[in-house]
Amino acid sequence: MLFSEFYPDYFTATILEWKHLLKQDKYKDIIISSLEFLVKNGRIKVYGFTIMSNHIHLIWQVQQGYQPKEVQLSFMKYTAQMIIKDLRNSHKEVLEKFRVKASDRKYQIWERNALSISLWSQAVFKQKLDYIHANPVVAGLCRFPKEYKYSSAAFYDKGTSEWNFITPYNA
Numbered sequence: 001m002l003f004s005e006f007y008p009d010y011f012t013a014t015i016l017e018w019k020h021l022l023k024q025d026k027y028k029d030i031i032i033s034s035l036e037f038l039v040k041n042g043r044i045k046v047y048g049f050t051i052m053s054n055h056i057h058l059i060w061q062v063q064q065g066y067q068p069k070e071v072q073l074s075f076m077k078y079t080a081q082m083i084i085k086d087l088r089n090s091h092k093e094v095l096e097k098f099r100v101k102a103s104d105r106k107y108q109i110w111e112r113n114a115l116s117i118s119l120w121s122q123a124v125f126k127q128k129l130d131y132i133h134a135n136p137v138v139a140g141l142c143r144f145p146k147e148y149k150y151s152s153a154a155f156y157d158k159g160t161s162e163w164n165f166i167t168p169y170n171a
Helices: 025-040 068-090 092-098 122-138 153-158
Strands: 009-014 044-051 055-062 115-118
Touching: 009 068, 025 044, 025 055, 025 068, 044 122, 055 122, 068 092, 122 153
Parallel strands: none
Antiparallel strands: 009 055, 009 115, 044 055
């Protein structure tokens, strides 16, 4: 892992009430494009990820000049806004399932209080990476982690991937 003032973080965010909103690839693609943007702009490094139908797991590292809480909030706000925009245009009945009684918003996509844990040891880092890659297997979506498209598992298995924003964890 390259130097940063922050350790890599294991980050998990869940869709409101564990609804399976991310079942459609277009919503997974919104998350992917946001990660690509954050990497391209030097805000984060992404070492691993898995996007499931109702939650995401990331191992990312905020880069110097940025604060972890700000990057996290920016990522969650942007992805929520883009998903709401699509729901408003294409699936108004689904959007209504995300209506909330809150003073600061009409709709809520992500549960509040996402989990973020600093990974200060290589052993814990590797354990979390293996855990997120095993998620689709445990859920019955594939037989082997490398078979699941919306994950970095194939990158670690083959050394290549369609996801060009991943940094190998041993770099």
